[in-house]
Amino acid sequence: MSKGETVYDVAIIGAGPVGLYATYYAGLRDMRAVVLESLPQVGGQLMALYPKKMIYDVAGYPQIRAEDLVKNLEKQAKQYRPDIFTEEKVVDLRVLGDRDFELCTEKGRTVRSRSVVICAGVGAFMPRKLDIRDADKLEERGLHYIIRDPERFRGKRLLIIGGGDSALDWSLTLQDLAASITHIHMLKQFQAHEDSVARLFRSEKIEVLIHHQLKEIHGADQVEAATIFNNVDGSEKTIPVDHILCFIGYITNLGPIKDWGLELVGNAIRVNEKMETNIPGVFAAGDIVWHPAKIKLITTGFADAATAINNAKHYVEPKARVFPGHSSHTVPKKQKEMARDQDA
Ligand SMILES: Cc1cc2nc3c(=O)[nH]c(=O)nc-3n(C[C@H](O)[C@H](O)[C@H](O)COP(=O)(O)OP(=O)(O)OC[C@H]3O[C@@H](n4cnc5c(N)ncnc54)[C@H](O)[C@@H]3O)c2cc1C
Numbered sequence: 001m002s003k004g005e006t007v008y009d010v011a012i013i014g015a016g017p018v019g020l021y022a023t024y025y026a027g028l029r030d031m032r033a034v035v036l037e038s039l040p041q042v043g044g045q046l047m048a049l050y051p052k053k054m055i056y057d058v059a060g061y062p063q064i065r066a067e068d069l070v071k072n073l074e075k076q077a078k079q080y081r082p083d084i085f086t087e088e089k090v091v092d093l094r095v096l097g098d099r100d101f102e103l104c105t106e107k108g109r110t111v112r113s114r115s116v117v118i119c120a121g122v123g124a125f126m127p128r129k130l131d132i133r134d135a136d137k138l139e140e141r142g143l144h145y146i147i148r149d150p151e152r153f154r155g156k157r158l159l160i161i162g163g164g165d166s167a168l169d170w171s172l173t174l175q176d177l178a179a180s181i182t183h184i185h186m187l188k189q190f191q192a193h194e195d196s197v198a199r200l201f202r203s204e205k206i207e208v209l210i211h212h213q214l215k216e217i218h219g220a221d222q223v224e225a226a227t228i229f230n231n232v233d234g235s236e237k238t239i240p241v242d243h244i245l246c247f248i249g250y251i252t253n254l255g256p257i258k259d260w261g262l263e264l265v266g267n268a269i270r271v272n273e274k275m276e277t278n279i280p281g282v283f284a285a286g287d288i289v290w291h292p293a294k295i296k297l298i299t300t301g302f303a304d305a306a307t308a309i310n311n312a313k314h315y316v317e318p319k320a321r322v323f324p325g326h327s328s329h330t331v332p333k334k335q336k337e338m339a340r341d342q343d344a
Helices: 017-028 044-049 066-078 165-174 194-202 255-259 298-316 333-343
Strands: 010-013 033-036 083-085 090-095 101-105 110-113 116-118 124-127 157-161 180-185 206-210 212-218 225-230 236-240 243-246 250-253 268-270 282-284
Touching: 010 017, 010 101, 010 110, 010 298, 017 033, 017 044, 017 066, 017 116, 017 298, 033 110, 044 066, 090 255, 116 298, 157 165, 165 180, 165 194, 165 243, 180 212, 194 206, 212 236, 212 243, 282 298
Parallel strands: 010 033, 010 116, 033 083, 116 282, 157 180, 157 243, 180 206
Antiparallel strands: 090 101, 101 110, 124 250, 212 225, 225 236
8 A cells, every 4th residue: 555545435436416415324324535526526326317306205205306315415415525537437346365355446546444335226327329420529529418517518519319317407407608509308208307398488598399300410520410310200410519418318238337246136236134145344335235124215215325345334333333322412512513604
């Protein structure tokens, strides 16, 4: 180990709702935590698949929008100042001789920790990509699957593709910035929040074309135009565009996790009642776990996270009790002050 390298008490893989709650819980147990998330944002399926949808079965909330639940979880997790790194897909997990763990990401970041909690849900999400000629060549040269800086679309002509929340959210967000927006969707029915669909059709800035798909992208080094076609009557037209923003879903893949020596049941990791995997010191929580009574819900994922972290604490510090005490009694004054600072 190089001098000055941080050794975390726990490394959490995945910042979905369960990973965020595990991060909070690690702070509560006074564990130094690092979180590695493959997507550009935290929130897992809630932000990637249904940010605007209401959730009705999270304890304490009669109803809450998915994105608001994520905001609350993030705020709760950050009270204890964990290190959270996004766009860092973990590709390797190694046990070091002295029983520490080393995690390596696709981008080459390495992280060392005394325990690991895998909260990787259904695996790493990757945007589904277009299967048409030149699409790979023009990626990030006018063709985008992930939006990092909306400002680059100021005054530009955009073609936006998709019928889900991500596609509609971006059309509605960018309408005041872009010169023009053509929004195409291959079906008549949209899968997005009803209010977003209504606003899309109401917008005077956005031309919405249902039953339309992308056929061809034109441009040598940069997107210059797109040919779209109507999949009902077969008609097609070529429109000049500067950027194509494509949101046609995600593909999920356990990928490298399968090669870490973990005992798997289908696409899930087998855990015992402590949420511990077959590798001592490596725990798992949330949708990724399998045990005979597992139910894949946010609520049960939160319970998994608390169990995993409390047992990870005991693993890292055998003298520490598994039972954390009650937070209303045990949260140190300092943490209460940190929470107050954040509210101010
Ligand atoms: C449309 C829809 C509606 C739903 N509605 C409800 C509901 O009303 N109530 C309910 O309880 N549940 C609902 N669910 C299920 C709920 O979303 C999941 O149970 C929950 O998201 C599981 O959380 P998680 O943190 O375990 O996994 P995820 O949300 O899948 O998060 C896992 C995170 O890990 C990251 N990751 C994976 N592999 C790696 C890696 N190698 N390196 C780094 N990061 C990685 C992923 O990018 C992801 O962000 C719904 C699901 C869908 C699709």
